[in-house]
């Protein structure tokens with residue numbers, strides 16, 4: 001099977017399919033990408049909207065839970081719904097995603113139960129989901145390191161002969177998500193290098209949300225981020241990250257190239273982190289309300305709502321039904337989080353190694369004896 | 382029962398360390414299609430020390446991979462490959478160049494199994510030629526083993542004989558846990574008897590069959606008595622085992638019987654074998670090339686003191702490198718714990 005050619009991409013203006021006012025954009029630039037939407041029907045479009053609304057509701061709920069002291073920390077995705085749902089919905093079941101720590105929307109598209117993501121933030125688990133079953137790896141807190149894991153995984157896929165077979169249920173791609181700040185990490189450059197020389201079936205998906213905590217993208221790079229790929233010989237494209245259809249189309253194109261043997265792609269999705277970096281952050285210290293207003297007018301969810309309504313695919317009744325669904329999700333998140341118990345202290349000794357290890361055994365035994373000494377004296381702890 | 386070095390059977394061949402490791406890698410590559418080697422210059426060149434000599438010619442470029450010059454990249458992609466079911470064996474060219482990969486090793490490789498509650502295993506081996514005495518320039522003679530041994534989730538081992546090198550590299554590859562495999566580069570050319578039918582792969586196994594019990598990885602878990610003795614226990618590993626054996630031979634000529642323990646593994650540490658030995662000899666000296674401050678000798682001294690307090694006739698003494706960066710080659714033999722410095726410590730321990 002022929003691998004797809006990368007469209008010419010030296011255009012700094014983000015590729016767009018839907019403008020902020022909900023109008024569809026028709027241009028020569030987006031023509032190859034518009035063709036990628038041919039397979040979507042009205043239900044798919046409504047589905048994108050529903051997905052974005054639900055993850056936003058999840059986000060609101062999680063932020064509130066942190067404020068109520070139920071979570072130690074939370075990293076909101078507010079504003080990045082289109083980038084995550086658009087790219088996540090482009091993945092095939094067999095594809096593998098490597099997230100950083102804000103990819104709740106992508107997790108949702110991979111079938112991860114949203115409330116389970118909060119085990120990490122509540123401090124009961126380092127990764128509360130089966131990453132193999134969901135084809136969605138654990139969150140990664142060391143910036144950029146997982147872009148190499150994704151590339152290595154893709155090299156494994158390649159060795160397994162699951163690239164370019166022509167069977168779309170077999171051919172597999174890998175995607176790694178990271179931020180604009182991450183592009184300054186050596187690991188991301190090393191990932192681009194390894195991906196390029198190995199022609200690895202991996203998509204490096206950068207969500208440029210303008211800020212790495214308090215540092216703007218202009219202090220990470222003198223050139224638009226997507227151009228990083230060019231130096232490595234990796235086809236690279238800049239898309240409007242608040243345009244779910246543009247994100248879907250660009251990712252579909254890149255994943256198909258990866259699966260058919262065309263190698264890696266770098267995607268820069270230009271978006272905006274509307275909330276704080278994490279619940280511990282105070283964005284008023286480093287950015288203006290004018291900037292926030294500018295981006296509020298470019299809200300990724302509003303533009304799809306307008307499009308759906310303009311095209312007669314959405315009405316008040318549908319909106320009300322979705323609100324009910326969102327409320328139910330909110331309720332589910334709250335109940336789940338509050339119901340999470342405390343792991344047994346002895347569980348800290350589990351899974352340090354895959355094999356028994358005398359150092360861990362020693363500590364586990366000591367701790368058990370220590371704990372037992374309290375019970376022996378009749379005192380419970 | 383304490384493990385003793387067994388003389389390899391009559392089928393044994395004389396092989397230098399480097400060739401023994403090469404033969405172990407060969408057995409693993411032949412035994413399991415999921416095993417692959419990756420590193421800088423390991424292909425046609427066979428690595429700067431020729432440890433991978435000839436393997437690419439046999440197994441091809443996809444299994445013996447010349448990577449870009451990027452340590453974090455090598456280890457990070459090895460983690461990804463391991464997550465996909467492969468068993469990557471990474472070569473770091475020299476000890477002093479492992480640090481660009483330090484982050485991937487300590488924050489990612491060591492913790493993946495734990496973070497996933499045991500769902501994911503990352504059977505990556507990282508081979509590191511380490512230690513001094515070869516007259517090299519800076520960054521080419523270091524002993525950074527405890528920087529890794531301090532990290533839970535990693536196994537840190539170093540073979541003390543060609544026979545162990547051959548078996549241990551196979552066990553390291555078969556192990557589901559990540560292993561830092563420190564090769565005493567100063568001894569790459571030293572020969573010893575190797576039984577080529579030993580080890581999980583050479584004896585016909587594959588890692589798929591390797592049982593996950595600790596007992597399956599004998600050389601990775603158990604120290605060995607490299608030479609029995611009665612007056613003092615000398616603990617060494619990797620690079621210093623040969624020195625320790627020379628010390629014991631020399632002391633024997635003066636009527637002192639020294640037991641030499643080859644630790645094999647720094648993490649985990651086979652305290653039992655060391656303690657059993659010290660209970661017999663009542664004296665203990667630990668020798669390693671790394672600086673003594675917070676080195677593995679400190680850990681051993683603490684454990685022996687705790688467990689043999691009443692049996693000890695002398696404090697546990699340590700002989701190692703000084704708290705300086707590795708010095709220039711012309712004076713490295715004053716830095717390294719050589720025969721005289723170890724004998725001096727032995728005398729001090731015996732004088733108590």
Ligand SMILES: Cc1ncc(C[n+]2csc(CCOP(=O)(O)OP(=O)(O)O)c2C)c(N)n1
Nearest residue numbers: 102141142143179180181182209211212213
């Ligand atoms: C290697 C590393 N250095 C520092 C940090 C602390 N830190 C956490 S998030 C962050 C900013 C990341 O920005 P970016 O890559 O743009 O991703 P975003 O959070 O905006 O999605 C920093 C500095 C870290 N997690 N890892």
